[in-house]
Amino acid sequence: MRPAHLAQEKAPTMENAPTIDNVEQASRRGEVLVSARGLEKSFYGRTILKHVDFEMKTGDITVIIGKSGSGKSTLLRAIAGLTDPDAGEIAIGGKTVFADGARTKEWNTVKSDVGMVFQTYTLWPHMNVLENLTLAPRKRLGMKAGEARDRAEIALEEVGMKHHILSRSTQLSGGERQRVAIARALMMKPKLLLCDEITSALDPPVAAEVLEVLRRLKEEDGIALALVTHDMAFASKAADRVVFFHEGEIAVNSSPADAFDHCTNEDLKRFVDAVRF
Numbered sequence: 001m002r003p004a005h006l007a008q009e010k011a012p013t014m015e016n017a018p019t020i021d022n023v024e025q026a027s028r029r030g031e032v033l034v035s036a037r038g039l040e041k042s043f044y045g046r047t048i049l050k051h052v053d054f055e056m057k058t059g060d061i062t063v064i065i066g067k068s069g070s071g072k073s074t075l076l077r078a079i080a081g082l083t084d085p086d087a088g089e090i091a092i093g094g095k096t097v098f099a100d101g102a103r104t105k106e107w108n109t110v111k112s113d114v115g116m117v118f119q120t121y122t123l124w125p126h127m128n129v130l131e132n133l134t135l136a137p138r139k140r141l142g143m144k145a146g147e148a149r150d151r152a153e154i155a156l157e158e159v160g161m162k163h164h165i166l167s168r169s170t171q172l173s174g175g176e177r178q179r180v181a182i183a184r185a186l187m188m189k190p191k192l193l194l195c196d197e198i199t200s201a202l203d204p205p206v207a208a209e210v211l212e213v214l215r216r217l218k219e220e221d222g223i224a225l226a227l228v229t230h231d232m233a234f235a236s237k238a239a240d241r242v243v244f245f246h247e248g249e250i251a252v253n254s255s256p257a258d259a260f261d262h263c264t265n266e267d268l269k270r271f272v273d274a275v276r277f
């Protein structure tokens with residue numbers, strides 16, 4: 001995760017909150033939805049992303065693993081528009097959204113398709129759960145209160161929560177808060193969901209439920225998902241592709257079987273052995 005005290009980044013706001021419709025052209029299973037080429041990023045002279053090429057396909061779960069500080073969150077934040085790379089290009093749904101060191105005009109037409117869920121940036125504390133869930137669809141889609149509430153109840157069910165929590169404040173357990181945060185992203189039916197260590201605060205049965213939610217999203221809705229995780233069991237169960245970051249570079253990009261069972265990359269082997277138990 002990005003250290004909280006290091007700012008200059010864009011915090012998640014209503015403007016970059018996940019929403020629903022665009023990118024229809026690319027919303028067919030197996031098509032490349034996100035294509036990043038030659039991404040470079042340095043913070044205070046330290047190179048974090050070193051010429052990273054990265055792709056995500058619709059209907060795929062791409063699991064991103066790697067040591068703490070290796071650049072995983074920075075990549076997700078670059079795709080989500082929360083961090084601008086120093087160089088490289090990003091295309092979403094065939095539209096170039098970042099090039100020549102800046103967001104393009106196309107970004108405005110695509111950003112609403114990108115949802116992001118964080119480990120710690122979760123809920124707006126001055127709102128109750130219902131307000132957290134319904135604010136974006138009401139404001140951005142003009143949804144009426146009743147319809148928004150119905151959708152909130154469905155989103156909560158998808159993450160294994162009951163309706164009565166809607167009236168609660170956000171003084172919830174870490175696991176409950178995170179599931180509400182996931183439900184909030186689902187409210188806007190994003191085409192692309194970027195999840196940064198979203199199961200770290202959840203106990204294993206709840207993490208397994210979340211995995212089922214993510215599977216349904218990719219299978220039924222064809223959503224492209226990227227999951228940053230340190231949980232290798234979760235990674236091997238969830239992944240269609242495994243991307244291993246090592247010192248700011250993608251050292252391995254393969255099927256889970258090749259990454260975990262037939263691994264030939266020594267850095268990945270060491271990493272997996274170190275975090276497995």
Ligand SMILES: Nc1ncnc2c1ncn2[C@@H]1O[C@H](COP(=O)(O)OP(=O)(O)OP(=O)(O)O)[C@@H](O)[C@H]1O
Binds near residue numbers: 043072
């Ligand atoms: N806004 C920022 N300002 C300064 N340094 C930053 C900023 N964001 C990230 N970094 C640094 O970049 C490096 C990579 O951070 P990043 O969060 O991408 O790593 P990560 O692989 O996701 O790590 P973790 O698994 O611990 O979340 C870290 O050393 C971090 O301190």
